[in-house]
Amino acid sequence: MNMYFLLALVMAAVVGVAIARLVLQRRSWTSDASTTMLSIDELAELLARGAARVVDVRTREDFNGEQGHISGAINLPLDELAARMPELDEKHAQAIALICRTDRKSTAAAALLADHGFKGARVVRGGMTAWRERGFPTANDLIRN
Numbered sequence: 371m372n373m374y375f376l377l378a379l380v381m382a383a384v385v386g387v388a389i390a391r392l393v394l395q396r397r398s399w400t401s402d403a404s405t406t407m408l409s410i411d412e413l414a415e416l417l418a419r420g421a422a423r424v425v426d427v428r429t430r431e432d433f434n435g436e437q438g439h440i441s442g443a444i445n446l447p448l449d450e451l452a453a454r455m456p457e458l459d460e461k462h463a464q465a466i467a468l469i470c471r472t473d474r475k476s477t478a479a480a481a482l483l484a485d486h487g488f489k490g491a492r493v494v495r496g497g498m499t500a501w502r503e504r505g506f507p508t509a510n511d512l513i514r515n
Contacts, residue, residue: 438508466491
């Protein structure tokens with residue numbers, strides 16, 4: 371009986387360590403996610419220097435819709451991103467700034483890109499909603515003027 375008790379104790383310890391590692395790993399994922407955010411002002415600065423590419427992961431309808439899109443942005447909808455990933459050159463010198471309406475879809479896109487080896491893709495905090503609230507122009511504004 372002592373042998374079974376000892377075996378159960380060792381198994382419980384192994385499971386406990388595995389659970390602890392998963393919890394710690396989960397915490398590191400969430401802390402990493404916060405460091406991949408890019409403010410609207412940071413994006414505007416990068417764009418002014420030509421140091422970022424904007425990848426808009428909204429649908430084509432939203433990309434061309436009421437909120438418009440940032441001039442020069444490429445539209446790779448989230449549901450097409452995996453298939454169209456070759457369009458992104460991961461060795462490109464410019465940073466990738468992911469944007470959507472808020473920042474939910476772009477956060478999912480960042481995770482997908484990271485899973486496929488893309489380093490440094492950053493999520494624009496607040497998305498196009500924040501971009502418009504700050505009064506920055508869109509391609510639609512440039513066409514109207």
